[in-house]
Amino acid sequence: MAMSAVARETVFALRRQIAKIEGTLPERLQAPAGAVSDAGMAAADRTVVRRGIAVARPDAFLRTGIGRLDAALGGDWGGDLGGGLPKAALSEIHGIETRDAGAVAGFALSLASLILKPSLILKPSLVLKQGPRLPVLWIGTQEVFREAGFPYARGLHAAFGIEPEQLLFSEAPRLADALWVAEEAARMKALAAVILEVRGNPQRLDLTATRRLHARAQSAGRPVFLLRQAAEPEPTAAPVRLIVSPAPAGPRDTVAGPLAGSIGRPAFTISIGKSRTALPGQFILEWNPDERIFDERRIGEERAKNPVPVVSLSRGRTDPAAAPGAVLAFPAIGSPAAGDQPSRQQRAAHLSPRRAG
Incomplete structure (x- = not known):
């Protein structure tokens, strides 16, 4: 059954509104007059809606x-x-x-x-x-x-x-x-x-x-x-x-x-x-x-x-990196023995909170 003219125009209006929201406008292409589809109705009653640059300025x-x-x-x-x-x-x-x-x-x-x-x-x-x-x-x-x-x-x-x-x-x-x-x-x-x-x-x-x-x-x-x-x-x-x-x-x-x-x-x-x-x-x-x-x-x-690689800033880390220390061939004077816990004064400075500036 052929679609009525009112229903067809309603569909076209809805498609045009959708295309306008998407940022493109539809182009209506009428089939050649007199052509007959496989279903036996006139192809002129069918309209193909296509979005493209043909309607763009x-x-x-x-x-x-x-x-x-x-x-x-x-x-x-x-x-x-x-x-x-x-x-x-x-x-x-x-x-x-x-x-x-x-x-x-x-x-x-x-x-x-x-x-x-x-x-x-x-x-x-x-x-x-x-x-x-x-x-x-x-x-x-x-x-x-x-x-x-x-x-x-x-x-x-x-x-x-x-x-x-x-x-x-x-x-x-x-x-x-x-x-x-x-x-x-x-x-x-x-x-x-x-x-x-x-x-x-x-x-x-x-x-x-x-x-x-x-x-x-x-x-x-x-x-x-x-x-x-x-x-x-x-x-x-x-x-x-x-x-x-x-x-x-x-x-x-x-x-x-x-x-x-x-x-x-x-x-x-x-x-x-x-x-x-x-x-x-x-x-x-x-x-x-x-x-x-x-x-x-x-x-x-x-x-x-720019052959030198650019290193991105670190993120998502809770503590700053450990400060580098000197490597000695013999234990320093006053250093704790193996297995002993260092005192509070002997702890690394980076483990205590610091104020920037």
């Missing part, structure tokens, strides 16, 4: 310029869009530890620099004119800015090409106020992007709050970046989650070659924690402050440039 994604990363993030299903971060969406940028806040902020500023790049638009008079450069709003609480600080104005212009008046800050006394400001700012088309920086995993930033931010970003067609300091992954409405940590900088390139002992471009280690393609991956990106683009550094090149 060419500017729907913010491309990092790194093909492998953009393809892994989603948006590249065989077309020429190249994928990348969805512009009209909420995207999470995580820092596992508090000390990674500088790398997270630097990566967010790199994305803001890509968004604020001067764009040329074609007028009816066939004259190329630079498009408007909208500001970016950075929202955080007093605790966040006290811990990580504010970006340096002169560094913004030198490293990212961002003018001081293009980066606005909103310091809220509480997280509830910061979320309210972010929701109101996310709906404004007078902003190029909205950055909300949060510390840890607060209970107020739940799935409902991130759904509101994601819906506002979709409605305004502007990206909202959620920066997380020392946060654990949890369910959110963001279709993309990136985990950012600092990578060792390579030597500075000169005409004569790499300059030994120098510090080159800032580098970031990017791990994909969540994406629409569900493809894991780890990338090392270098930010080129001159051309304002990303360059990829291969993992093998990273080891070749």
Whole structure:
């Protein structure tokens, strides 16, 4: 029995709503008229719903310029869009530890620099004119800015090409106020992007709050970046989650070659924690402050440039390591005999509590 027109449109509406929540829109493909299926009914009554890039705008994604990363993030299903971060969406940028806040902020500023790049638009008079450069709003609480600080104005212009008046800050006394400001700012088309920086995993930033931010970003067609300091992954409405940590900088390139002992471009280690393609991956990106683009550094090149292994900090230990002592060929004067217990004064200093500083 052929499906009625009302029921078919209801199914299409439900599928479209689900695809909108997932961040993709369905494309309706009608079968050729007159074709007959195996069941004997007209194939024109059947409609295939497919999600793909055919309905996506060419500017729907913010491309990092790194093909492998953009393809892994989603948006590249065989077309020429190249994928990348969805512009009209909420995207999470995580820092596992508090000390990674500088790398997270630097990566967010790199994305803001890509968004604020001067764009040329074609007028009816066939004259190329630079498009408007909208500001970016950075929202955080007093605790966040006290811990990580504010970006340096002169560094913004030198490293990212961002003018001081293009980066606005909103310091809220509480997280509830910061979320309210972010929701109101996310709906404004007078902003190029909205950055909300949060510390840890607060209970107020739940799935409902991130759904509101994601819906506002979709409605305004502007990206909202959620920066997380020392946060654990949890369910959110963001279709993309990136985990950012600092990578060792390579030597500075000169005409004569790499300059030994120098510090080159800032580098970031990017791990994909969540994406629409569900493809894991780890990338090392270098930010080129001159051309304002990303360059990829291969993992093998990273080891070749930095042959000395980097030892991670120890964690989960209850006591500090024992202090090294001198090895003597004969017992020291006044040392206890074998089997005797040392006195309290003779115990090692590391066994007693010490006050730092």
